[in-house]
Amino acid sequence: MEIAYYRGCSLHASSNLYDIQIKAVFGRLGLELKEIEDWNCCGATSAAKTDEFLAVALPARNLGIADASGLPEIVIPCSSCYSRLLVSQKKLAEDPALHETINAQLEKKVLGKIKVSSILEVLVPEVQAEGFAGMASKKLDGLKPACYYGCLLTRFPGNVKVPDNVENPQGIETVCRAVGAQPLDWSYKTDCCGAAAVINNTGTSLQLMSRIMKDAIARGANCFVTTCPMCQFNLDAYQDQVGEKYGIKERLPIYFLTELLGIAMGISPELLQLDRHFTDALGLLKELKLL
Amino acid sequence: MSFPIVEFDPEVSQSLLHEVMEQSGQNLQACYQCRRCAAGCPVGEETGVSPDRLIRMILLGEKEEVLNNQLVWKCLACYTCGTRCPNGIQTAKITETLKQMCKQAGLAPAAPKIDAFHHSFMSATSHFGRFNELEFMGLYEMENTREAIKRGDWKAIAKEMKDQAKLGLTMIKKKRMHMGLEKVKKMSEVKGLYNKAKARSKDR
Ligand code: SF4
Ligand code: SF4
Numbered sequence: 001m002e003i004a005y006y007r008g009c010s011l012h013a014s015s016n017l018y019d020i021q022i023k024a025v026f027g028r029l030g031l032e033l034k035e036i037e038d039w040n041c042c043g044a045t046s047a048a049k050t051d052e053f054l055a056v057a058l059p060a061r062n063l064g065i066a067d068a069s070g071l072p073e074i075v076i077p078c079s080s081c082y083s084r085l086l087v088s089q090k091k092l093a094e095d096p097a098l099h100e101t102i103n104a105q106l107e108k109k110v111l112g113k114i115k116v117s118s119i120l121e122v123l124v125p126e127v128q129a130e131g132f133a134g135m136a137s138k139k140l141d142g143l144k145p146a147c148y149y150g151c152l153l154t155r156f157p158g159n160v161k162v163p164d165n166v167e168n169p170q171g172i173e174t175v176c177r178a179v180g181a182q183p184l185d186w187s188y189k190t191d192c193c194g195a196a197a198v199i200n201n202t203g204t205s206l207q208l209m210s211r212i213m214k215d216a217i218a219r220g221a222n223c224f225v226t227t228c229p230m231c232q233f234n235l236d237a238y239q240d241q242v243g244e245k246y247g248i249k250e251r252l253p254i255y256f257l258t259e260l261l262g263i264a265m266g267i268s269p270e271l272l273q274l275d276r277h278f279t280d281a282l283g284l285l286k287e288l289k290l291l
Numbered sequence: 292m293s294f295p296i297v298e299f300d301p302e303v304s305q306s307l308l309h310e311v312m313e314q315s316g317q318n319l320q321a322c323y324q325c326r327r328c329a330a331g332c333p334v335g336e337e338t339g340v341s342p343d344r345l346i347r348m349i350l351l352g353e354k355e356e357v358l359n360n361q362l363v364w365k366c367l368a369c370y371t372c373g374t375r376c377p378n379g380i381q382t383a384k385i386t387e388t389l390k391q392m393c394k395q396a397g398l399a400p401a402a403p404k405i406d407a408f409h410h411s412f413m414s415a416t417s418h419f420g421r422f423n424e425l426e427f428m429g430l431y432e433m434e435n436t437r438e439a440i441k442r443g444d445w446k447a448i449a450k451e452m453k454d455q456a457k458l459g460l461t462m463i464k465k466k467r468m469h470m471g472l473e474k475v476k477k478m479s480e481v482k483g484l485y486n487k488a489k490a491r492s493k494d495r
Contacts, residue, residue: 041416050390106480157370
């Protein structure tokens, strides 16, 4: 099956390992990703904070290109891009005048047809389908992840229908269980890690991350799993600083969900580029004899 | 025993309230101060102003404080308040509006680094249509340093340089630093959107 794909800036740059993993895992699942052509930055949090028009118009250009692809669905792995495109599509459907103004600027018009999906909306039904067990033969026994969603997968600045429970989503857990990991119940799965603030308001972000870390550790987690490249980068790159400042000795790998799927499917850690984590991601897998 | 008296000028408060309601699209009058938003706000404690307080300040017409407080700038747009509010009030939309009102009034931002961040992000994406981390960091640090020099805050400059250099080096080591230019081919179309945005904000 073919699915349109919006990578966004992060998956083209500092988190391009996530892009590589997604392609490898989706390939095994028989899903072919068609990256939309000549896409632009969605504007992320900054557009929303500085200019209301751009916050809708920048994602809209991508929606127009996606609609023109003729494909029924587009998958957007980055939570921020996903949120922005989905909210823009919704806003344009509700505001015909704005829809017209923006479409007048675009070569490929927004038709509002394509279904905007998070990576979980694609993966959850896949792991529940018959035949998945045969594709993921390695059971990730001993892996006890704290499944971390962050803000933007379930909370939207508009009236968007959320495909999971808002306060206690289960999508990541469902995928983890399907590959034999034992996800834990914990309290901070949708709390903000302050990724957008880590450069400009570091203290706040470190404090938010310390709360997330402490709860996960207290529950007995030995790793985190996330689907958002910004949460992954934040918790991964700044974990030492958080630990030093808040007296946390433990260091937990921050896995992308595609890394667990990849390992379970027998994809090599080299291909998944697991050595590119800031906080060691290979040690735990070796210790649990999963590599 | 004496009690502080709340000063309330309906004319001032009405015009502020309506301006914020109109621009943010949020019905602030529906707020009944239940503070569900405050319980979930990750920065309310630190900023000293929780979403419910901000709304109250607007209703009371405390314009100066409304435009000059840390929540307006430190709001993380996590949307916790709006998701939990029984009346559907999105405070993140209110803080966005207030930031823009603050700019329009020519006031200095209460948190200049945060302002520089979003400003640099938008100018970086306006050049090539995509976000290039290195270009962004260059722009952001330039703006930031300029502000710090104006304040004569050399300590802040030294710390910033040290922190960013450390992160940059680790990123290079972990091959997480992208060395290449990401660019939209049809830049005229993207520029058109930026120009349209500028024209619209002038009209307002
Ligand atoms: S949750 Fe809503 S109604 Fe309650 S105090 Fe906050 S803004 Fe007001
Ligand atoms: S969106 Fe802003 S005001 Fe609302 S809870 Fe998050 S940080 Fe607080």
